[in-house]
Amino acid sequence: MVRSVAGLFSSSAGGDHNGEADPEVRETCLVCAAQFAGSELYARHRVCHVCRFHYSMTARERIDSLIDLDTFQEINRSVTSTDPLSFSSKGSYKQRIFKDQKRTGLTEAVVTGTCAVGGCPAMLIVLDFGFMGGSMGCVVGEKVALAFEQAAKKKLPVIAVITSGGARIQEGVLSLMQMAKTSIAATQFAKKGLPFIAVLANPATGQTYASFGSLADIVVSEPGAIIGFSPMRAIKRSSDEPLPVGAHTAESHMRHGLLDGVVDRSHLRTLLSVVLDLLGPQYQLTAGDRTAAPTVEPQQVEAWNSVQLARHESRPTSSDYIARIFTNFVEIHGDRIHGDDGAILCGFGQLAAQTVVVIGQCKGKSGYDDSSGIRPEGFRKASRAIALAQKFGLPLITLIDTSGADDSLDSEERGLGNALARTMAEMGQLETPSISVVIGEGGSEGALALGVADRVLMMENAIYTVISPEGAAELLYQDESRAEEAAESLKLTAQDCLDYGIVDLIVQEPPGGAHVDPEEAGRQLRRILLQELAELRSESKRKMLRSRYKKFRNMGEYSSRFRTAVGREASALQGYVATGVRRIARRQSGTPVNDEEIIEV
Numbered sequence: 315m316v317r318s319v320a321g322l323f324s325s326s327a328g329g330d331h332n333g334e335a336d337p338e339v340r341e342t343c344l345v346c347a348a349q350f351a352g353s354e355l356y357a358r359h360r361v362c363h364v365c366r367f368h369y370s371m372t373a374r375e376r377i378d379s380l381i382d383l384d385t386f387q388e389i390n391r392s393v394t395s396t397d398p399l400s401f402s403s404k405g406s407y408k409q410r411i412f413k414d415q416k417r418t419g420l421t422e423a424v425v426t427g428t429c430a431v432g433g434c435p436a437m438l439i440v441l442d443f444g445f446m447g448g449s450m451g452c453v454v455g456e457k458v459a460l461a462f463e464q465a466a467k468k469k470l471p472v473i474a475v476i477t478s479g480g481a482r483i484q485e486g487v488l489s490l491m492q493m494a495k496t497s498i499a500a501t502q503f504a505k506k507g508l509p510f511i512a513v514l515a516n517p518a519t520g521q522t523y524a525s526f527g528s529l530a531d532i533v534v535s536e537p538g539a540i541i542g543f544s545p546m547r548a549i550k551r552s553s554d555e556p557l558p559v560g561a562h563t564a565e566s567h568m569r570h571g572l573l574d575g576v577v578d579r580s581h582l583r584t585l586l587s588v589v590l591d592l593l594g595p596q597y598q599l600t601a602g603d604r605t606a607a608p609t610v611e612p613q614q615v616e617a618w619n620s621v622q623l624a625r626h627e628s629r630p631t632s633s634d635y636i637a638r639i640f641t642n643f644v645e646i647h648g649d650r651i652h653g654d655d656g657a658i659l660c661g662f663g664q665l666a667a668q669t670v671v672v673i674g675q676c677k678g679k680s681g682y683d684d685s686s687g688i689r690p691e692g693f694r695k696a697s698r699a700i701a702l703a704q705k706f707g708l709p710l711i712t713l714i715d716t717s718g719a720d721d722s723l724d725s726e727e728r729g730l731g732n733a734l735a736r737t738m739a740e741m742g743q744l745e746t747p748s749i750s751v752v753i754g755e756g757g758s759e760g761a762l763a764l765g766v767a768d769r770v771l772m773m774e775n776a777i778y779t780v781i782s783p784e785g786a787a788e789l790l791y792q793d794e795s796r797a798e799e800a801a802e803s804l805k806l807t808a809q810d811c812l813d814y815g816i817v818d819l820i821v822q823e824p825p826g827g828a829h830v831d832p833e834e835a836g837r838q839l840r841r842i843l844l845q846e847l848a849e850l851r852s853e854s855k856r857k858m859l860r861s862r863y864k865k866f867r868n869m870g871e872y873s874s875r876f877r878t879a880v881g882r883e884a885s886a887l888q889g890y891v892a893t894g895v896r897r898i899a900r901r902q903s904g905t906p907v908n909d910e911e912i913i914e915v
Contacts, residue, residue, distance in 0.1 A: 343367060359579045368516065368536050368579055372418065373425045373442035376475050376515075380583050381429040386438070388427035389464065390457050407484040414445045422453045423478075426461040428470065432587020434594055437465035439474040441522065443515075450521045451482030455492025458526060459499035466502065471509040471590055476527045480520025480545060493525040500526040507705055509593040511586060514564065514573075519545050531702060532589060532646065534575045535564035536582075542567070571648030571691055588642055592662050592669045593706055599668045599848040615775075615809060617801035621783055623775035624755045628829040630836065632659055632674025632713040635753060638836030639843065640665055640672060646702075648695060652728060655692030657716070660699040662708065666844060671703040673764055674713040677754065687720030688760050693733035696764060700740045709747045709847055712764040715754035717782065719763075734763050741766035742866070747850035747858065749843060752776045752808075752817070753828075768862050769846045770816070772808040773839070774823040778816060779806035815869065819846070 341350055348364035350356045359379055360369040371379070377386055394411075415421060423445040429438050439461050441448040450458075458474075465472045482489040503510065512530035514523070516539035524543045527533075540546055542562050549562055560566055564576045577585055623629070636643055636659070643663035648654040659674040673696050675688065703710040719730060741748065741764065750767035756778035772778065781789070783797035786804055790796075811817045821842050828835035850858065 340369070355580060361579050366537065366578065368538060370443060370477075370516070372444055373420065373440040373475075376440050377425065377427075377429070377438065379579070380473075380475075380586065381431055381438070382433065385430040386427050387429070388425060390426055390460050391421055393453055393457055393460075394421045410446065410484075418442060418445050420445050422457065423448050423450075424454045424457050426457050428468075431473070431583065431590055434587060434590035435470055436590060437461055437468075437470045437472045439472065441474075441476050441478050443477040443479065443517070446482065447479035448477050448522070449479055449482040449489070450492045450496075450525075451485045451489050452492065454482070455489075455495045458492075458496045462496075462499040462503040462526075466506045466508065469506070469508060471511070471593065472503065473511050473513065473586060474527065474530065475513045475515060476518045476522050477515040478520060478522040479517060480522075489521070493521050496522075496526040497529060500529045504529070504531075504705070507707065509590065509706070511589060513577075513582065513586075514541050515539055517541070517545070519543065531705070532574050533572075534577045534582075534585070535567065535573055536579055537564060537576055539564045541573075568647065569653070571653040571695070572650060573648060574646045585644070589644055592642060592644065592664065599666060599844065599851050615807050617777075617804065617807055617810075618783070618798040620775055620777050620807045621797075621801050623827045623829075624777045626827060626829050629754055630828050630832040632676050632715055632753065634832055635713055635836055635839060636661075636663070636672060636674060638833065639840045640670070643672070646695075646699065649691040649698065651691065651694060653689075653691040655689045655695060657688045658692035658695050660695055662699075662702065665709075665711070665840070665847065668709065668847065669706075670709045670711050670847075671699050672711050672713070673699050675716040675760070675764065677715050677717070686722070687718050687725075688716055689720045689725050690728045690730045690733040693719075693730075693737045693763055697733075697737050697740055700737070700744060703746050703748075704740075704744055707746055709749070709850070710741075710744060710767070711843065711847075712741075712748070712750045712767065714750060714752045714756050714761045714764055716757050716760040717755060718757035719760040734759055737763040738766050742862065743859075745855055745859065747847060747853075748862075749846055749850070751821070751839065751843075752778050752811075753839075757782065766862075766866060768850055768858060768865075769818050771819050771821050771839075771842060771846070772811055772817040773821050773828060773835070774808055775827050776808055777806040778808075778811050779804050 340356075342348065343350065343362045343365060345367045346362065346365040348362055350362075353363045355361050355363040356369075360371050360375065361367070362369075394415075420442060423442055425438075425440045425442065427438055429436055439458055441454070462472060464470075500510065509532070510530045511532045512527050512534070514527065514533065514535040516536060518527065518535070518539060518541050520543065523541065535541055540562055541564055542549070544552075546562055550557060564573065567573045568576050575585075640663035643661050645659065645661040647660075657676055659676050660672070662669060662671045664670070700710060702708070719725070719734060721730075748767035749769045749771065750765045752761065752765070752770070752772040754773070754776055755761075756765070756772075756776060758780055761778065781804070783801040783804060783806075784794045786800035787794050787796040790800060790803075805811075805814065808817070808820045812820055819842065821839050823838070824831040824834045853861075
């Protein structure tokens with residue numbers, strides 16, 4: 315988390331606990347023996363105020379803890395279970411259902427209905443582990459599918475709170491089919507461009523997790539929850555060795571890139587309201603009467619000086635700019651396949667009144683470090699953010715600051731090349747406005763993957779290069795100490811990139827560099843972003859896509875801007891040659907020559 319909802323995605327410590335069939339009010343904590351008398355946290359959220367152990371809640375308790383007062387309207391309550399297979403066991407299935415109905419006051423293991431969360435209307439789906447282990451039979455599947463369909467019809471976002479033990483075996487293969495039913499319903503709902511948020515409570519296993527529960531745009535979990543396709547007993551049975559501490563829990567899933575956050579129950583309502591607000595009906599920036607943005611005067615800057623400023627240890631990073639430019643920023647995590655690369659920071663927040671998706675490359679600060687380069691899971695996480703921008707029609711802003719992609723064998727075997735290619739392709743095909751900003755070091759393919767945008771901006775002292783100066787010196791001269799010499803040849807400064815048509819605009823920095831006054835650097839960048847985004851918003855989608863294609867299709871073409879850059883280089887070369895000729899003539903005539911004279915071009 316970066317700004318106003320900081321801490322909501324923290325990995326709070328939580329016990330590895332089992333779901334209770336019939337939650338009850340307790341007087342003392344089972345874990346730390348704390349007294350619950352007078353504990354508002356336990357009374358409202360069933361969370362220990364000392365050790366933060368999360369106890370089970372009924373569906374009704376969960377609804378009351380999440381919604382605005384008196385806004386819940388239940389739907390499809392009358393849909394109840396029968397015994398479709400006349401299931402034979404020690405006890406009657408119908409009697410078991412009736413018993414659970416009487417004990418819980420529910421008609422089935424799921425409660426659905428409309429509500430408001432933080433003033434934002436939503437469709438709520440809440441499973442109750444106390445009703446036959448929250449298992450998904452025909453009625454649960456039907457009520458979930460109906461909720462998605464009615465949410466799509468009413469244009470409501472969906473929040474699903476999942477606590478389930480798996481299949482309703484008394485309904486046999488019909489229970490299995492509910493996975494397909496709910497997955498299809500969730501997929502159809504997604505086509506409407508509406509948000510779907512899943513909250514995984516303890517336990518969240520089996521059919522619900524492996525169907526609609528894993529198809530949400532944002533997936534978070536409560537601390538310590540048991541999560542996964544297989545129940546814990548099956549995991550233990552299949553392993554010859556004792557399971558690692560914390561295996562198959564929310565925290566483990568978070569480390570492996572399968573969750574966006576582990577959220578303490580007391581913070582959940584706030585997080586949901588912020589997300590619904592950001593992804594709800596949007597204000598849009600429009601271009602009004604405006605004066606042209608002041609441009610940075612062309613300057614002959616020493617390339618090595620730019621390299622040093624771009625790498626300055628105090629230079630503002632992506633997280634620094636996000637904190638200064640975007641409000642209500644909510645970070646997302648993980649690639650949903652392997653892990654969560656901290657070198658890529660993704661989320662959505664507000665730029666003025668406009669919600670935007672932000673992807674930032676991070677170097678060295680706030681626990682992030684791409685010293686070894688960005689890994690495949692980092693680019694796949696970026697692809698998730700691009701997909702969110704596409705689905706919700708939100709502008710995309712990328713902040714580029716990386717030494718490049720991780721070139722280790724491990725990354726190669728996890729699909730680095732494929733991840734790079736897909737990220738670039740998705741950036742190029744995005745049907746919403748996009749702006750990329752090189753804020754520091756734009757290193758090779760790692761930078762370009764997030765640089766295929768409608769507008770490419772560059773901070774005044776940033777660099778953009780195909781290879782590091784040290785790498786170029788090693789290749790060209792077999793001597794890394796000649797990196798300063800190689801930097802001049804690489805044409806990596808902001809002015810070089812503007813001259814060659816690589817970037818569209820240079821963003822002015824405070825005198826001495828952005829690190830001297832990060833607040834002013836952030837203010838300048840925010841102003842330019844607002845202006846450029848307002849202009850892009852005024853273009854039609856067709857024109858925007860055509861212009862973006864043409865922009866990159868023509869890269870390297872001999873254009874007027876390219877001719878200007880070449881002309882400048884030619885003039886410089888002529889100046890050096892002319893000065894050299896004069897010096898030779900002076901030597902031949904016997905006139906003293908000052909070897910330290912400065913050549914002015």
